[in-house]
Amino acid sequence: MSERRDDKAWLPWAIWLGGLMPAAMLALRGFTGDLGANPVAEALNACGELAIKVLLLCLACTPLRIVFGWTWQMRARKHLGLLAFTYASLHFGIYVGLDKVGALSSILADIVERPFIIVGLTAFLLLVPLAVTSTKSAIKKLGGKRWNRLHQLVYVVAVLAMVHFVMRAKKDTTEAYAHGAVLALLLGVRVVDRVRRRSRARTVTA
Numbered sequence: 001m002s003e004r005r006d007d008k009a010w011l012p013w014a015i016w017l018g019g020l021m022p023a024a025m026l027a028l029r030g031f032t033g034d035l036g037a038n039p040v041a042e043a044l045n046a047c048g049e050l051a052i053k054v055l056l057l058c059l060a061c062t063p064l065r066i067v068f069g070w071t072w073q074m075r076a077r078k079h080l081g082l083l084a085f086t087y088a089s090l091h092f093g094i095y096v097g098l099d100k101v102g103a104l105s106s107i108l109a110d111i112v113e114r115p116f117i118i119v120g121l122t123a124f125l126l127l128v129p130l131a132v133t134s135t136k137s138a139i140k141k142l143g144g145k146r147w148n149r150l151h152q153l154v155y156v157v158a159v160l161a162m163v164h165f166v167m168r169a170k171k172d173t174t175e176a177y178a179h180g181a182v183l184a185l186l187l188g189v190r191v192v193d194r195v196r197r198r199s200r201a202r203t204v205t206a
């Protein structure tokens with residue numbers, strides 16, 4: 001029996017409640033002084049890692065449909081994208097507000113010294129138009145085709161975020177490359193699917 005979309009009306013709630021739990025735990029640990037010797041760096045890194053993990057979950061929705069034919073997770077895609085943006089915003093906010101305390105000169109000096117920051121900043125800036133146009137009214141206004149084209153940017157964001165992660169890793173790059181491998185797999189499934197669909201369409205027209 002095919003699954004109706006409304007069968008999973010609870011899914012967005014589960015994503016937001018479950019997805020914001022790590023942020024709440026971080027805040028609690030921050031207030032109780034349980035974030036270690038460098039609480040700002042701990043919170044900054046935790047939010048960066050959560051942003052990248054949720055972004056990968058968001059990008060996994062379509063490959064899951066392609067490979068297994070599942071559709072229920074498509075309802076989660078938009079919420080996972082917005083949750084990833086929330087964590088990226090927290091990551092950015094902690095860096096600017098707590099780590100650099102809003103000092104532009106210190107941020108600029110840091111960017112020169114650690115170029116991975118500019119890569120992260122580019123990824124974040126590209127995420128903003130995607131978050132802003134995630135509403136139904138924005139889809140209507142832009143039209144499906146233009147909206148889809150704009151939202152292809154999410155792959156650029158994911159690649160930049162991965163580069164940011166790999167460049168930032170000091171000695172042990174295993175975790176960063178493991179995330180990169182997952183992204184490569186997800187992108188690979190989409191590329192193979194696109195090639196297959198194109199060749200099928202060509203056969204039909206022939």
Ligand code: HEM
Nearest residue numbers: 041045048049051052088092095120121123124161165168
């Ligand atoms: C989509 C956007 C972004 C994602 C997904 C992301 C992800 C990450 C990840 C996964 C880490 C490493 C965490 C770890 O090793 O445990 C990290 C570190 C870092 N990110 Fe980002 N980031 C993004 C945007 C930004 C932006 C906009 C900035 C600042 C302008 C930034 C500044 C930093 C800094 C300074 C660190 C290293 C902190 C340290 O060495 O202690 N990131 N980020």
